[in-house]
Amino acid sequence: MKWSLFIFQTKVKDKIFLYNTFNDALIFLDENVYDSIDRYINKKSSSSNEYKNIINALVEMDFIITEEINEKEKFLSNLYYEWINDKFMSLHILPTTECNFTCKYCYQTGINRNYRLNSTDIKNVVNYIKRYLEKHPIEKSNIIIHGGEPTLNWEAVIELMPSIKKLFEQYNVNFNTQIVTNGYLLTKEKVDFLYNFNWNRAQITLDGLEEIHNKRRFLRNGYGTFKQILDNMQYIIENNFLNHIDLRINYDKENFETIPLLLEFLGKIFPTEKIHLSFGLVSPTIANTNIHSFIPIEETPEYYPKLYKLAKTLGFIMPEFFIFDSFCTAKIKNSMVISADCKIYKCLSMVGRENFIVDDICNNKDKEKEISTYFFIDLYEQCFEKKCEFIPLCNTGCRFDAYLKNGSIKSIDCKKEIIKKINNQLFEILYLGEIK
Secondary structure (H helix, E strand, O other): OEEOOOEEEEEEOOEEEEEEOOOOEEEEEEHHHHHHHHHHHOOOOOOOHHHHHHHHHHHHOOOEEOOOOOHHHHHHHHHHHHHHOOOEEEEEEOOEOOOOEOOOOOOOOOOOOOOEOOHHHHHHHHHHHHHHHHHOOOOEEEEEEOOOOHHHHHHHHHHHHHHHHHHHHHOOOEEEEEEEOOOOOOOHHHHHHHHHHOEEEEEEEOOOOHHHHHHHOOEOOOOOOHHHHHHHHHHHHHOOOOOOEEEEEEEOOOOHHHHHHHHHHHHHHOOHHHEEEEEEEOOOOOOOOOOOOOOOHHHHHHHHHHHHHHHHHOOOEOOOOOOOOOOOOOOOOOOEEEOOOOEEEOOHHHOOOHHHOOEEOOOOOOOOOOOOOOOOHHHHHHHHHOOOOOHHHHOOOOHHHHHHHHOOOOOOOOOHHHHHHHHHHHHHHHHOOOOO
């Protein structure tokens, strides 16, 4: 027998925590118990009778596997089978690349911000989706309305959504609708409209209390946006349109110290179970935005756990395991980003970059290309060479980050050590009784 490759292990006081990243199973063992089992597995001890029941349980949960099992081969074959037979579509649609905000850290800096879907474009988009559904057995889909700022071309959303709903009903596709928005124009009328299309998620961003937020995320005319966003969130929560709002907080050295005040404020005005938090590290973009307050990604373990601990202490919903990247739209077989200029991309961060266009709906009206994917199974070889326990979660990392670092999407920007450091701290926070 041997320990599985996919085990994240950390010691917290006299306990050994083991997290199986392949099947999301978590256990902890007394240090002396773990040491005894480890010695037996590594043939340094001949007896296992004392912990036979524990060993059997570890085998059942795939923490311990037999020598005959080739985890690499098994994982890759299962992964490819699931990928090739996937019947899910993540459909990102950008009604416009315009934005009413001027955020200095925007990842879309440098692209053409003047595109808007018109009625002709919408017909072409719907026809394209129809042709795709005729060729691919899609059963489920998330429609993600994105931008730019999608609420700036709401007329296109109003025209588009009934057509897609009708199309999905025709092809028996179960779907949900989501929106990623700065929240400023997510008014009552827009919320009421979305509710008719299986709306189940909204991501909104606040970067601090009013003074801080309004210095970072302000309108093009310089006016602040904090109060209006808060009012719009209040309407959604008070009327139970969604189970919760996904609230994004972007942080860098400029606003990091003030985020605790924002969390305490939000905890007083909203039920914390209604706010699911994510903390986004502000990072460089293709346009190389010159922001002096960037936090190097290597320093994330010094910042993220502090925010995490406070958020959990206040009762906000946070993921129990930290990971940078996963199986995103770029890697999912039947997923795509349809931009406001009718171009198709595989990654939101690459919208507006000519060399990342994979198709053009409006200029290829009758025959679409087979959508390329950024799922490169050969890259997993590098991850297995490092004996990385995070392979099932990270899935070779972010293609956009790899491009920024190495100049190629077919490469890896490995963050293994950062992920380890952060999760070591999270386990201490979660399981040492530090959260009251």
